[in-house]
Amino acid sequence: MTRPLLIIFLTIFVNLVGFGIIIPLLPFYAETFGASPLQIGLLFAVFSLCQLAAAPALGDLSDRYGRRPVLVFSLAGTVVSFVMLAVAHSVAMLFAARIVDGLSGGNISTARAYVADVTAPKDRARAYGLIGAAFGLGFIFGPALSGVLARISYTAPIWAAAAITLVATVMAWAWLPETVHRARAGTGNPFRYLPALLKRPLIRRMLVIDFVYWCSFAMFQTTFALFTARRFGFDAPKTGYVFAAFGVLGAIIQGGFIRPVVRRVGDKPTFMLGLVCGACGLVVSALVHSLLLFLLALVPLAFGIGFGHPTIASLVSLVAHGDEQGRVQGAAGAVESLGRTIGPVWGNASLEQFGEATPYISAAALLIMTLLLSIGFHVGGRDELNEA
DSSP: OOHHHHHHHHHHHHHHHHHHHHHHHHHHHHHTTTOOHHHHHHHHHHHHHHHHHHHHHHHHHHHHHOHHHHHHHHHHHHHHHHHHHHTOOSHHHHHHHHHHHHHTOOHHHHHHHHHHHHSOHHHHHHHHHHHHHHHHHHHHHHHHHHHHHTTTOSHHHHHHHHHHHHHHHHHHHHHOOOOOOOSOSOOSOHHHHHHHHHTSHHHHHHHHHHHHHHHHHHHHHHHHHHHHHHHHOOOHHHHHHHHHHHHHHHHHHHHHTHHHHHHHHOHHHHHHHHHHHHHHHHHHHHHOOOHHHHHHHHHHHHHHHHHHHHHHHHHHHHTSOGGGHHHHHHHHHHHHHHHHHHHHHHHHHHHHHHOTTHHHHHHHHHHHHHHHHHTTOOOSOHHHHHHO
């Protein structure tokens, strides 16, 4: 691994550790200020919405002024947002912190463009695999650290997240060299070219599938803490530990299972298998009241996510012509952000109004809808692309 790739890997890993610390903790922390489940859902949603609004501008700034300054700015914004969370004294301050984090949250897209700058095309897949590994490791160590530190106080993990992300910021500023841009980080406002893409049947169906899938996943992820607290009496440490164990299982699945399955049956059948596993895991999780059975139900759910996340990204890339990957990926990123905005709002609101099982049943229904949309849907062939 070259030095720039090593630094970008460590930067993303450290940043994702900080992010992973916050995810299982935020619902419990927000409740101390009197936040309702709906407000907790909005806290997750506003981050995705602000990130959607800011990402095109940050990408264009990265193309114009360089990856390094934009990456440092994004990381510094995340540090500021964590400090705001730690010193918050009201729900309004929590929202302000999430807005700051979302508006400065262009670090991942900028990092991906950086990887494209410093690698040859033949080495790019392996380099992006390292980015994926940094994601996975961050979401293992982050929740585990959150669980340990939450025993001290709710603010202890947040200060740790701020310190860890500050380290990532310093690393990027001190050691990351600037690049000669060979790939665009920004593709403009995706909503400008989204209508034209939606006129093409193949891309339209893929983007709908993408939206519904990520809406379901966001619904599960952002209601997990409140679900387990209400049904099993979990506190923040227990939630962090289970999140970390779930991350370990996901890493094992993506590291040891998905490649041979995709090689044998292909991307789309693997994706559909993941949808079935995920829906089954969500339904069982919603219905059982035994902690042991609930933890066992997380296994097929982990297979669903482990099979679903990588293959849906691959399917999105297959519906685009080679010269329009940037626009299609930008459109996919936009609909994914919309899914991560709507999912938490409905999930947490329905939990409050109809009981803790409702978000998981809703998420399972969305996965079944995604499965039905995937039937008869073919990608990867030149004819299909031309017909689209």
